[in-house]
Amino acid sequence: MNPLSQDSRKAAMRTNLRADTIVIEGGKPLSGTVDVRGAKNLVTKAMVAALLADTPSVLRDVPAIADVNVVTGMLGAYGVTVESSGDGTYELDPANVERAHFAQIDALAGESRIPILFCGPLLHRLGEALIPDLGGCRIGNRPINFHMDALRAFGAVVDKSYEGIRLTAPDGLRGADIELPYPSVGATEQVLLTSVLAEGTTELRNAAIEPEILDLIAVLQKMGAIITVEPNRVIFIEGVERLRGYEHRAMFDRNEAASWASAALATRGDIFVVGARQQDLTTYLNVFRKVGGEFEVREDGIRFWHPGGDLRPVEIETDVHPGFMTDWQQPLIVALTQAHGTSVVHETVYENRFGFTQALVQMGAQITIHPGGLASPTRRVARRPLEQSAVIEGPTPLTGADIHVPDLRGGFSHLIAALTASGTSRVSNLGLIGRGYEHFTDKLAGLGAEFRLED
Ligand code: EPU
Numbered sequence: 001m002n003p004l005s006q007d008s009r010k011a012a013m014r015t016n017l018r019a020d021t022i023v024i025e026g027g028k029p030l031s032g033t034v035d036v037r038g039a040k041n042l043v044t045k046a047m048v049a050a051l052l053a054d055t056p057s058v059l060r061d062v063p064a065i066a067d068v069n070v071v072t073g074m075l076g077a078y079g080v081t082v083e084s085s086g087d088g089t090y091e092l093d094p095a096n097v098e099r100a101h102f103a104q105i106d107a108l109a110g111e112s113r114i115p116i117l118f119c120g121p122l123l124h125r126l127g128e129a130l131i132p133d134l135g136g137c138r139i140g141n142r143p144i145n146f147h148m149d150a151l152r153a154f155g156a157v158v159d160k161s162y163e164g165i166r167l168t169a170p171d172g173l174r175g176a177d178i179e180l181p182y183p184s185v186g187a188t189e190q191v192l193l194t195s196v197l198a199e200g201t202t203e204l205r206n207a208a209i210e211p212e213i214l215d216l217i218a219v220l221q222k223m224g225a226i227i228t229v230e231p232n233r234v235i236f237i238e239g240v241e242r243l244r245g246y247e248h249r250a251m252f253d254r255n256e257a258a259s260w261a262s263a264a265l266a267t268r269g270d271i272f273v274v275g276a277r278q279q280d281l282t283t284y285l286n287v288f289r290k291v292g293g294e295f296e297v298r299e300d301g302i303r304f305w306h307p308g309g310d311l312r313p314v315e316i317e318t319d320v321h322p323g324f325m326t327d328w329q330q331p332l333i334v335a336l337t338q339a340h341g342t343s344v345v346h347e348t349v350y351e352n353r354f355g356f357t358q359a360l361v362q363m364g365a366q367i368t369i370h371p372g373g374l375a376s377p378t379r380r381v382a383r384r385p386l387e388q389s390a391v392i393e394g395p396t397p398l399t400g401a402d403i404h405v406p407d408l409r410g411g412f413s414h415l416i417a418a419l420t421a422s423g424t425s426r427v428s429n430l431g432l433i434g435r436g437y438e439h440f441t442d443k444l445a446g447l448g449a450e451f452r453l454e455d
Contacts, residue, residue, distance in 0.1 A: 019453035029269035038250025050092035120194025146187035175200030262331035313341035351386030356410025
């Protein structure tokens with residue numbers, strides 16, 4: 001048995017997932033229904049937005065995942081009262097915002113990327129923000145230069161100290177004219193959360209426009225913000241003097257929905273994902289259909305299934321919205337190991353997001369990683385300096401193996417690979433999957449997966 005790793009132990013404690021390892025008997029199709037709730041990549045940001053208000057906010061459909069617990073802990077450290085009911089409704093009261101003890105936030109920040117988004121709200125509320133070293137998945141360098149440049153443009157002064165980064169705003173924050181070098185999700189959210197209370201107007205060009213960002217804009221509008229999304233990735237924000245609390249039901253988790261869809265395809269199964277919405281998944285659905293998967297859009301969700309016969313290979317490029325999300329490639333690649341022919345996946349968003357394929361190769365997949373990427377006449381996304389490509393030859397039978405979860409999405413693809421493979425697999429470091437997938441072992445059990453959990 002693998003010892004419980006420190007990362008896994010911390011994350012596991014936060015999701016009530018006690019097990020570190022899942023032992024899976026694979027080779028059985030997954031079949032049944034799963035529910036997806038609020039998107040990890042919206043919920044955590046909407047929680048930070050509550051700091052900007054002067055009255056309480058209510059957020060619904062919050063999933064029980066470790067990242068939510070990290071943000072709850074951070075907000076608590078800053079004096080925000082967070083109360084949750086069993087059904088995923090969170091009430092966040094910012095009436096008593098105060099400075100936090102560094103040790104408190106440092107202990108939490110190391111597990112997530114979200115603390116960086118506290119900068120603007122803390123500068124507005126307290127005139128100072130201290131950001132310790134950030135955590136999150138190790139899928140590339142993940143610099144924060146766009147965030148810091150944007151905050152400086154608003155008038156923040158950034159000092160580096162041995163504790164992390166200290167920001168102050170001696171003259172307050174003023175609207176700014178910002179063009180992002182790349183449509184970064186986090187930097188766009190940073191600008192939104194900072195500009196809404198800044199004095200004057202902000203123009204943000206080359207913004208990310210992921211559905212989770214549009215949902216965050218909806219939250220901010222409910223709070224009293226004035227935000228206009230223009231064509232061509234331009235967002236205008238007219239600063240207001242105060243914001244009130246919001247009441248909001250979070251949009252569904254597109255990444256979780258796509259993960260279950262790929263699991264249905266890889267295991268030759270049939271999964272109805274309750275809560276999935278076609279409009280926010282159209283790019284994924286096109287690829288799912290090209291590979292040979294079938295889906296049916298229903299009023300309350302989308303049913304995904306393998307119709308029998310051979311899957312077809314595809315060439316895809318990950319990209320910012322409305323492209324194929326970088327978080328969708330890992331589960332899909334498991335299905336592509338079962339397609340007849342050569343598939344190519346160009347990862348253009350992160351420079352190191354194919355580490356998880358090593359485990360698939362160990363299980364029998366034929367996957368070659370090309371650092372530096374591959375040119376191709378059919379490519380549409382501009383090549384980036386740090387990109388990589390994966391070439392997947394299929395079909396290859398997978399056989400069970402002992403594998404260790406490297407990151408959130410890669411980890412879920414390991415689960416799918418173990419469920420697809422014949423024989424027994426032991427997947428360890430499960431706590432990392434609990435960072436973003438709610439009750440995933442219960443959901444697997446409901447889909448007929450055969451497994452047992454070990455500490
Ligand atoms: N980048 C910079 N400088 C910056 C910020 C980003 O160079 O200051 C680069 C990154 O290194 C990367 C690219 O820009 O190469 C895109 O990064 P982005 O800022 O868009 O990503 P993020 O905000 O850190 C969010 C999600 C990720 C998701 C990406 C892309 C959250 C908490 N994380 O990350 O989700 O992959 O957007 O859609 O919202 C996940 O859920 O597993 C996950 C990693």
